[in-house]
Amino acid sequence: MKLRVSIERQTLMLFNDAGRLLRRYPVSTAALGAGEVRGSYQTPRGRHIVRAKIGAGVPAGAVFKARRWTGEICTAEAYAAQPERDWILSRILWLSGCEVGRNRLGQVDTMRRYIYLHGTPDQIELGRPSSHGCVRMRNSDIIELFDLVPCGTEVEIVEHEPV
Template sequence: MKIETDILRLQGAPKTRSKTTGSAMRPYLLLLALFVASCAAPDTRHQIVVSTREQKLALLDRGNVMAIYPVSTSKFGLGDWPGSRFTPLGQLRIAEKIGDNALPGAVFKDRRRTGEIVLANSPGRDPIVTRILWLRGLEAQNANAFSRDIYIHGTPEEWKIGSPASYGCIRMRSGDIIQLYNVVGIGAEVTIVDTPLASAVPALVSAHSMSAANPAPFVMR
């Protein structure tokens, strides 16, 4: 009988330990679930507005202007036909972010790093570099943007920034796209217009009249 009692005790022991361990793990699992959920939450705080007419990009934080950057949109014009090289208009959002911690000038092919670094304004070189913000269209007029690989990305042809020169994407200087990438999250709204920024961004004020009532951490022109 003693042997049977010892066997039953040993058989029951793991169950008791397992129950205790499971109870102790529950708070940590709950915290992990909350952390994952918070990471997956879309960025509703920031908004990007691109003016193809002015070749400028405005970054907004809860409607307030944080920064204005020069950009380069398509040299072929505006639109979203499949297989075209146009820059789409309308409401889009950031679907994916690619390039965490990549060095300035790091080359991407098919959204993967090649290991090559191309310096700014290197003669004859025009790859996608530094960071990628992959856009997904939210309207019929830009429904093909994601499948057409429309990005906001870095370019080594920085001397062309400020004039239309891309094949459909929105190009930025490497230093600028790194700043933008570090601020915005997946889900952030991107609006592309063919009007001046001032008409698309009611809160926009001149860079020469930024006041303490409406400060901007950095403004680039």
């Protein structure tokens, strides 16, 4: 299995080991574009792996803070009361960079930046950049993806699709 996130197309694609496209999901990457530096609130590019999977068995819409379920479920009312909150819901696939100096170690370390693939409230529009650096997905999509990919799965984040 391999994942590719296209910042340009705001999609995440799941491929099997033979390179066949299995799934395509709409996503939302960073509102501030692509970039690797800590504190930039940008989505890091390059080769990554899924380092950790967090949230197995929690309900859809479960709210995470510091990678722990708070016991809350995000409802339409909860979202309406705090629309500015950076909601991390349902499941977390925590990414780790593979390219030293680009997205691993020092000021460009994806894992130390806490960059995830994660669920987001249903009210948030996907298909356009709006996150704080992570890759946001529909709750049903991240739950499906979580169950399909193991830790160690390759994740390539590209700014522009190859022609």
